[in-house]
Amino acid sequence: MTAVTPRGAKPQKALSPRNIMLYGALVIFSLYYLLPLYVMIVTSLKDMAEIRVGNIFSAPVEITFQPWVKAWSQACTGINCDGLSRGFWNSVRILIPSLIISVSVAALTGYVLACWRFKGSEVFFGILLLGAFIPYQVLLYPLVIILRELGLFGSLWGLVLVHTVFAMPINVLLFRNYFVALPEELFKAARVDGAGFWGIFFRIVIPMSLPIFVVSGIIQVTGIWNDFLFGVVYTRPENYPMTVQLNNIVNSVQGVKEYNVNMAATLLTGLVPLVVYFFSGKLFIRGIAAGAVKG
């Protein structure tokens, strides 16, 4: 009944050939994108016997949470068998300070570049942006040396510093572009009102910029959580983040492969960014679109 009621903007009938093709294409693509998530979930809920005889796309006959428990607390990396939980907590301990420091530094730098330019500030900004295009491999070893000189190599704080450094170009760009778009007269009014560099930053700019902080935060949470390379290079095995530990668990050559445990572990590792993604929705999109398009 409702389907045939004309709808203001769309004069086409619901089942026009155009719509069938359009939605058909969308659904087919959706299947490609959803398939891995589905496979991960069903595999992680089966036991090994069922996996061996069955089909990876079939739903579990008997749901078991044993693989999840095992992945979290018993899976082995090398000789350690205390599961992914250790990697999870390492990642949390890396994430929180990295997030706070990298976002603060980027916001402050963006503020300088947008509101308090000085002679040469644009040049430094240009250099910083170039940094975004330097392959990490070029800087891997120099950073090892810098961290060693600072006595931070192998520690969590070393990794925090590395994340802050590599996050700077894109986040500074993001903040700068956002702050530049704030009305300039507001900034002038605040100066006439006697607010200085910090006063304007904390009292005027930050309260107006919540969305961009969220956006930058989202980029940082997913980026830091998903990092693999820096985790491998700059931390010792006992500090390995979750991604590194996950890879070690799944790709370890010893022992019988437990695919259900592997998929549970994989899902567990993907959970944090997925939760961030699903809850932030539009802001996530806005962040990547803003960071990319305005560039």
Added chain:
Amino acid sequence: MTHSISIKDLTLSFGAVTVLEDLNLDVGQGEFLVLLGSSGCGKSTLLNCIAGLLDITDGEIHIQGKNVTWEEPSKRGIGMVFQSYALYPQMTVEGNLAFGLKNARVPKAEIATRIARAADVLQIEPLLKRKPAALSGGQRQRVAIGRALVRDVDVFLFDEPLSNLDAKLRANLRVEIKRLHHTLKNTMIYVTHDQVEAMTLADRIAIMRDGQIMQLAPPAEIYNRPVNKYVAGFIGSPAMNLIPGQLDAADQQFDTGLGMSISVQGYEFTSAPITGPVWLGLRPEHVLSGQMAQTQPVQLDAYVDMVEPMGSDTQVWAKIGKQELRFRMDGQAEVAIGDTVPIGFDPARLSLFDKKSEARL
């Protein structure tokens, strides 16, 4: 008494672009000065220099006798009102008004008194607890004025404060600003490119062009005796007729070469009359027609080309010989395309400009 604001040889460049060059300007105590000029001529830039929002390249700025060339904006004793209102969106109206005072560490009780006074003057008491987003354009601009008001300063700077408002509100607020100036009697510098605002508000108008002040004079003087062709064309609506032609100094005769030849006897030359090419400026409203024309020293016949009735008056596009001329007739006058109308004017109200230098003769 010293000047309220005194600017000496001010130069300001953005890199290679010089926006203001060797500009001098003195503003008297309690004077209402309007900066008028077309877009991009440097009005805002000049205002920002006075406010200390731009670091100047060269020159000096004195406010109330104190050299403030390098002083912080907040310590110059100025208040500023912007075109976009520039209210802090996350603060209430009260917070907006208090912000500057808190930064200056004014005691709480004092802040409250000053806000109450400003709110009373501007009639914004009911709005104090609201956020700017919940205000109309006119209310916002009132709050913005209030923010300058509470600072208790000697000098107010306005940068096109009414441009974002619709015509009716603009007229209302214009009157209010004039009243405010009358009550407070502090110095005001007001940037606009609206001539009506300039003429109605100003004690003196500074006409700017390309970073220079062309003429600085009271409105009537600017209207009646523009110093050059640019000012003449800029002020007045509809614009002044500017007619090219030859001036003969000996018999004070002006000839367009297109069939219009008149005597300029009675014109007050500021310099010695010349013989040579000139511009003749004649304001449409200074042309009288019909019966009245006969009272005027110069009388001509105009062939009507085009008529624009505006209600209160009618604009006529006419030809004298082949020379085009625009003038105004009474709204009730009956005139049609193709008519020939007798017109007349007084050479004393003309303007003559040298063709080359465009300066007033």
Added chain:
Amino acid sequence: MSSARRARDGARPPIRLLRNLSSKLAAIPMVLVGLGVFVGGTIWTIVHSFTDSRLLPRLNWVGFDQYERLWSTRRWLVSIENLAVYGIVSLVLTMCLGFFLAALLDRKIRFEDTFRTIFLYPFALSFIVTGLVWQWILNPDFGIQSVIRGLGFSGFNFDPLYNPDLVIIGLLIAGLWQGTGLIMVIMLAGLRGIDEDIWKATRVDGIPIWKTYIVVIIPMMKPVFVTALVLVTSGIVKLYDLVVAMTSGGPGISSEVPAKFVYDTLFTRQNLGQGFAASTMMLVTVAIILIPWAYMQYREKRQ
């Protein structure tokens, strides 16, 4: 006294260096990171690529030896070839697919948010997670191959991760799955930035939709395409985690990539000079792609 001093201060320009001091102090991290890490680190790596550093960096010059050795190493040649193939195919497919999906979403469809969420969520996941899932799906004994064989097509073969000739396809399937969402979002933002009136005008002129896209819309979106291109390219050069998770470079060395070559050379084979030479080559590759782009941007700005 103090007011007299202030008056004098106001009359005199402050010392150049101290003007805007807080701002300059706040810019220190940027300067340190830009000059110290990005510029300094790059120069350091390039300089050391001309030495015979092995376990530890040292300045014992050997000219272009490291580069000569590098270009006669089979593993490096395979890496470069893989990167080129993966790069070109993934670039073309990502752009086409990204634009196609964006165009679909831009047709004023219902459930737009849902579809967009579905297409973009893989972008939130790490390459490690991506690689491991697809490794499982492409597993010949349990994954797609076995399922299709189970349907009766017993001769069906699809085991890219175990076949040196197909392994890049395996990587591409996973890489596209993860990365197209981003490009789709960027393209969608570009499409949304196009004036509605353009669509109305073409409708009035009776131009078919597909033609409007090709003749009108795509040329208008040139800047968006360029941005997307730069993003995808710089992402491709960094390709590392996905390979580690999916194949570890195998089977054999058939899915090695430069980023992995550098990491292995630096940290497991401890042949620093060689690693630096390889990473310098990566930098050169990026520069070759970026310099024309930067030049274009610069010229556009000047106009």
